[in-house]
Amino acid sequence: MKMSKLFVQTLREFPSDAEVISHKLLVRAGYIRKLAQGVYNYMPLMWRVLKKVENIVREEMDAAGAQEMLMPFVQPEELWQESGRWNVYGKELMRLKDRHGRGMCLGPTHEEVITAVAREGIKSYKQLPVNLYQIQSKFRDEVRPRYGLLRGREFIMKDAYSFDSSQEGLEKSYADMAKAYYKIFERCGLETKAVQSDSGAIGGAVSHEYMVLIDDNENNAGENDVFFCKNKNCGYAANANHAVSVLEAAEVDGAKFGFSEFKKVDTPDTTTIEELAAFLKIPATVILKSMIYVADNRIVMALIRADKTFEETKVMNAVGANEIRSAAPAELEAIFGASKGFVGPKDIEQVKIPEEYEGEKITVVADLTAQEMKNFVIGANETDKHFTGVNWSDLNTPVFADIRLVEAGEKCPDCGEPLFVTKGIEVGNIFQLGTKYSKAMNAVYLDENGKTQPFIMGCYGIGISRTAAAAVERHHDEWGIKWPVAIAPYHVDIVPVNIQDELQMKVADEIYEKLLSAKVEAVLDDRDERAGVKFKDADLIGFPFRITVGKTINEGFVEFKVRETGEVFKVKPEEAVEKIIEYIKPYIK
RNA sequence: CGGGAUGUAGCGCAGCUUGGUAGCGCACCUCGCUUGGGACGAGGGGGUCGCAGGUUCGAAUCCUGUCAUCCCGACCA
Structure with missing residues (x-):
């Protein structure tokens, strides 16, 4: 392909609306x-x-x-x-x-x-x-x-x-x-x-996602959090929506902090777990956190030990819903009559559900971490009040399920080594439907x-x-794209530095024709532009290889450059052709 | 769906506060000059200023509505 005919328009500047x-x-x-x-x-x-x-x-x-x-x-x-x-x-x-x-x-x-x-x-x-x-x-x-x-x-x-x-x-x-x-x-x-991953709307039991891992935290392109184990004999890896872990033992009995009696206490302005824990002088592990979700237009109360956080996809699956969102503060107040931070599972079955929602009762689902808690603290469904010394015998038994978001550093469920987290781009997936x-x-x-x-x-x-x-x-630098050879739009860009120079143009043409007949996908940059323009475009577009025919042709040499590594070889034109063919051979059918 | 921002030439932007003939850089066309990392000079083409109303003698500019685009949020009670 002659560059002068290729339908492409490169821009001097990045588009303003692009992020990644x-x-x-x-x-x-x-x-x-x-x-x-x-x-x-x-x-x-x-x-x-x-x-x-x-x-x-x-x-x-x-x-x-x-x-x-x-x-x-x-x-x-x-x-x-x-x-x-x-x-x-x-x-x-x-x-x-x-x-x-x-x-x-x-x-x-x-x-x-x-x-x-x-x-x-x-x-x-x-x-x-x-x-x-x-x-x-x-x-x-x-x-x-x-x-x-x-x-x-x-x-x-x-x-x-x-x-x-x-x-x-x-x-x-x-x-x-x-x-x-x-x-x-x-x-x-x-x-x-x-x-391992959640199978979402597609359905099915076993599924895996193929992730291109993005280590760079500055890079937003990796939209998924992937937890994985570095133990080579283990290899556990899971999407955050599916990952599980083994937790360290934690103190989960409120009696150790003087809250063995079931009673309502004043907890003014403690709208966050941190504030509540500080006010009562207890660790978050004896607080049962309640979060209200709207799942398929049903009201769901999710419960978890308060030092841990919810994984929404898991909550959604636990209640058999297809869509989920957290309730807005105003919504929550309208339903419970208490402001956010003070709702809880006590006598939840008596809460009336407004007409705009479906279902007659609030669905309650509790994380497995909540199961072993004793004498814990919950919101009293009354602003600025909590119950302390609560036990599961004081509440209707909820459905227990894993609805917890795993955190880096927790132990691998398979081998016990610490888990790491990184970002990933999901490029493929497989499901057993x-x-x-x-x-x-x-x-x-x-x-x-x-x-x-x-x-x-x-x-x-x-x-x-x-x-x-x-x-x-994964393959770029400050100048542009560095395509892997197998998926590059063309293999090689031949750049005669000055198209008015007859020798340069003649040699470039010969190299071009030879490469084409060897089935190499070559571009000849025959534009009447200065060398800088052609080089910048070549780097930006990301041709894996470049052959430059410039002044050195007068001594019988051309330049062969590898985009990926930046290597430059000064070779004779025939050698350049041979070198390219050697590199490209595995990719030609 | 909630919050924020932005819509002016293909791309990147200024002009708007204080209404008065629509600008700049890149890209594009012509000529000259130049030819190893986005040269230079001269000349040129291209925009109903997102759209619709309103105010005004006069609107890119002020007002109202609407559409579009981008970002953040839709998460830890």
């Missing part, structure tokens, strides 16, 4: 252009990168025995009614109506469609197992799209779905995908960690005995566009 480096660089280097909030044009350079990521994914999926197909982007409401998700998926699902008034939606994921496909196409156990995948655009009307391609509303995804006749079969399919995923990300130049969709949608086959059985399903996603953006997050 991948967004800034991809816009500035002319890869993407925003069309609407969270919706981008993939310009020619970007599209080449995306196709390369796609092809790596495609090759590894095919090698793992999966078959590619393509499902519609627009889906009918009725399928989502069948699975039950039309009413629970929420606003992220972009809904529309066709001219006949029929409900449709833009595909945020394809469990419903693939289950319908399998229902029609798989009749016998002899056809199993099967794994089908596609690569296409998805649309999710995110609450808050941001960070460019890392969290867009429209994005490119590979989604695969496996169908098995047994749990063992599913586990094999799952393991095969896990293996393929490591290869895929490795080939894309990304080191990933598979972490089980029969959630096949049962709901009556997708069945006949087994060896002629009996009807629901498919045992798994689903496996990779964010293609997010993977490309994550690669930029």
Whole structure:
């Protein structure tokens, strides 16, 4: 490709509306252009990168025995009614109506469609197992799209779905995908960690997310907190929404601090745990913290030992909800008649729920840390009052569940070593769905005995566009992008310093033609620009290699530069060609 | 959904307080000059100042509404 013809516009400055480096660089280097909030044009350079990521994914999926197909982007409401998700998926699902008034939606994921496909196409156990995948655009009307391609509303995804006749079969399919995923990300130049995670709206029991770890605290691109164990024989790693830990022993009996009697005490202006603990001269470990949530429009009171904090996803799962938010202070006062900091679980069943909420009683869920507490302190549902010396016998027994957010330094649940936390970008995920969709949608086959059985399903996603953006997050410097060779839009940039110099231009042309015939993806920067302009653009765009043909050609030498390492070699033109081919060979088919 | 900020040429911004012919840098076009890290000179093209109302002789500027974009929050009671 001649640079003078390449449709790209690099910018001298970073865009003002971008926050993370991948967004800034991809816009500035002319890869993407925003069309609407969270919706981008993939310009020619970007599209080449995306196709390369796609092809790596495609090759590894095919090698793992999966078959590619393509499902519609627009889906009918009725399928989502069948699975039950039309009413629970929420606003992220972009809904529309066709001219006949029929409900449709833009595909945020394809469990419903693939289950319908399998229902029609798989009749016998002899056809199993099967794994089908596609690569296409998805649309999710995110609450808050941001960070460019890392969290867009429209994005490119590979989604695969496996169908098995047994749990063992599913586990094999799952393991095969896990293996393929490591290869895929490795080939894309990304080191990933598979972490246990919550399965969220997709459903299912076992799931892992593939995280590109971002150690840099200044970098916001890693949107997930990942807890992990550094013990090499252990390898425990989990998303914060799923992580568990072993806690140190703590003093949890209020009697040790003189609060063995159940009574109401004045605790003026103690709106925080710190203030309350200081006022009563007790540690937070004998205070039971109460937090009010609104989950699927039901009122939920969550309880936890007050030195610990809640993990909202866990709370949501514990009460079987799909959406959760903490109650606003005004809401809370309207319900409990006490201001924030003074609500508690005593006589909670008598609290009347206002009409705008669902449910007749407040759902109470307590963290496992609360179970062993004795003579503890709770809010009295009266401003400036608390109860002390409370025991579980004084309260209705709540549901106990793990709803606690793990903290760094707590002990690994598997080996007892301390846990560490870091940020991560989720580039892929794998789920064991089980029969959630096949049962709901009556997708069945006949087994060896002629009996009807629901498919045992798994689903496996990779964010293609997010993977490309994550690669930029991990591979850049102050001058621009440093693409891993496998996913770079072009392999090499040939820069004749002065296109008016006949010898320079002639040699550059020859190198260009030789590389093209060797199937190397080369760009010839034939623009009548000064060298500085071409160099800046080359670094910004991120070509892995550069061949500069300048004055030294008069002595028979050109310059060969490696973007990643900054190494520069002074070589003869033929050697430069050979060197490039040697570097690129593993990436040419 | 709550809070904050911003909308002026493709990009980055000034002008608004105090209403009076729409500006700067980059990018783009032409000519000259230059050619190893975003040169220089001269000339040029491009904007109904987000949109809609209002006030006024006159609105980018003041007022009202609306839309969009970005950030923070949606968390520790």
